[in-house]
Amino acid sequence: MNVGFIGLGRMGAGMAANLLKAGHDVTVYNRTPGKDEELVQMGARSAAEVAEACDGEIVVTMLADDHAVESLVYGDQRVLASLAKGAIHVSSSTISVAFAERLTADHAAAGQRFVAAPVFGRPEAAADGKLFVVAAGESEAVTTATPFFDAVGQKTFVVSETPKAANLVKLSGNFLIASVIESLGEAIALVSKGGVDRHQYLDMLTSTLFGAPVYKTYGGLIVDRKFEPAGFAAPLGQKDIRLVLAAAEELRVPLPIASLLRDRFLSLLAHGGDNLDWSALGSLAARDAGEAAN
The missing domain is CATH 1.10.1040.10 (N-(1-d-carboxylethyl)-l-norvaline Dehydrogenase; domain 2)
Incomplete structure (x- = not known):
C-alpha cells in the first residue's frame, strides 16, 4: 500500500516505522526538518511539502491537536487540495468531535473519504506496533485502511460508520x-x-x-x-x-x-x-x- 504519513512525533515516528517494517511504501512529512532521517534510512521517501505525501491511496495525520491538523489539511498544497478523489485521509490524531465532523463533510465535498482512527497507547506501544486502534468511517474506506491498522496496532475496534464516533x-x-x-x-x-x-x-x-x-x-x-x-x-x-x-x-x-x-x-x-x-x-x-x- 502506498501511504503518506504526516506528523513524526514520538507516536507518529513509531507508527511510520511499523508501516515500513510491514512492507508498505511510505512517504513521510514533518513540519520540523530532520525528524524523518531515521525513517528515510529505513526506506521511507521524504516529502518536502505536504502535497508530496498525498499521492497515494491513504494519507495519515498524527498531529497534536485541531489547530495542527487544520494547518496541514486546509490551504494550497495541503491535504484537502492534494488528495485524489476516492483517496482516504486517516486521522489518528486526538481531535475534537466537532472538527472530525467538519473534516468528514469537507472531504466528502471534495470526493475524498475520511476515516477517524485515533489510538490508545504510549510511544513505547507505538514503536512496538502494539497500539489499540479505534476506527470509524464508511465501511469500504475502513476496509481499505485495514492494512494500516494492522501494521501499527495489535487490535482494531470499528465503532461506527460515522467518523466522529471514534473521536x-x-x-x-x-x-x-x-x-x-x-x-x-x-x-x-x-x-x-x-x-x-x-x-x-x-x-x-x-x-x-x-x-x-x-x-x-x-x-x-x-x-x-x-x-x-x-x-x-x-x-x-x-x-x-x-x-x-x-x-x-x-x-x-x-x-x-x-x-x-x-x-x-x-x-x-x-x-x-x-x-x-x-x-x-x-x-x-x-x-x-x-x-x-x-
Missing part, C-alpha cells in the same frame, strides 16, 4: 485514564503520608484489585515520580479534557469528574508542568498534602 470514544478513554491518574495520586498520597511505602502499596494494588495496564503504567510513574521525558505531555492531557467537556456539553451530558480534572490540569500547568508527562497530575495530591517530592 468521542478516544476522548472518553483519555478522560478515564486521567481519572485513574488523579485517583491513584490521591490514594498514594494518603497512604504515603500515613507511613506506608508507596512502592509496596502499588505492588499490592496491581497484584490484587487493579491489575489493568493503566494502573501499572501510571501507578509506576507516580510512585517513582518519573514525569520526564514526557510520553504524553500534560498540555495535551489538558486539551483532551477540554475536548471531552465540549463534546459533553453538545450532548448535554454532565461530567462532574471531567470538570474537576480540568481544574487539576490547570493547576499542574500553572505550577510549571508544561514539559511533564500528564501522569504528573498524580503528584498534585502529594504536593497538596505537604509531602516532599522525593
Whole structure:
C-alpha cells in the first residue's frame, strides 16, 4: 500500500516505522526538518511539502491537536487540495468531535473519504506496533485502511460508520485514564503520608484489585515520580479534557469528574508542568498534602 504519513512525533515516528517494517511504501512529512532521517534510512521517501505525501491511496495525520491538523489539511498544497478523489485521509490524531465532523463533510465535498482512527497507547506501544486502534468511517474506506491498522496496532475496534464516533470514544478513554491518574495520586498520597511505602502499596494494588495496564503504567510513574521525558505531555492531557467537556456539553451530558480534572490540569500547568508527562497530575495530591517530592 502506498501511504503518506504526516506528523513524526514520538507516536507518529513509531507508527511510520511499523508501516515500513510491514512492507508498505511510505512517504513521510514533518513540519520540523530532520525528524524523518531515521525513517528515510529505513526506506521511507521524504516529502518536502505536504502535497508530496498525498499521492497515494491513504494519507495519515498524527498531529497534536485541531489547530495542527487544520494547518496541514486546509490551504494550497495541503491535504484537502492534494488528495485524489476516492483517496482516504486517516486521522489518528486526538481531535475534537466537532472538527472530525467538519473534516468528514469537507472531504466528502471534495470526493475524498475520511476515516477517524485515533489510538490508545504510549510511544513505547507505538514503536512496538502494539497500539489499540479505534476506527470509524464508511465501511469500504475502513476496509481499505485495514492494512494500516494492522501494521501499527495489535487490535482494531470499528465503532461506527460515522467518523466522529471514534473521536468521542478516544476522548472518553483519555478522560478515564486521567481519572485513574488523579485517583491513584490521591490514594498514594494518603497512604504515603500515613507511613506506608508507596512502592509496596502499588505492588499490592496491581497484584490484587487493579491489575489493568493503566494502573501499572501510571501507578509506576507516580510512585517513582518519573514525569520526564514526557510520553504524553500534560498540555495535551489538558486539551483532551477540554475536548471531552465540549463534546459533553453538545450532548448535554454532565461530567462532574471531567470538570474537576480540568481544574487539576490547570493547576499542574500553572505550577510549571508544561514539559511533564500528564501522569504528573498524580503528584498534585502529594504536593497538596505537604509531602516532599522525593
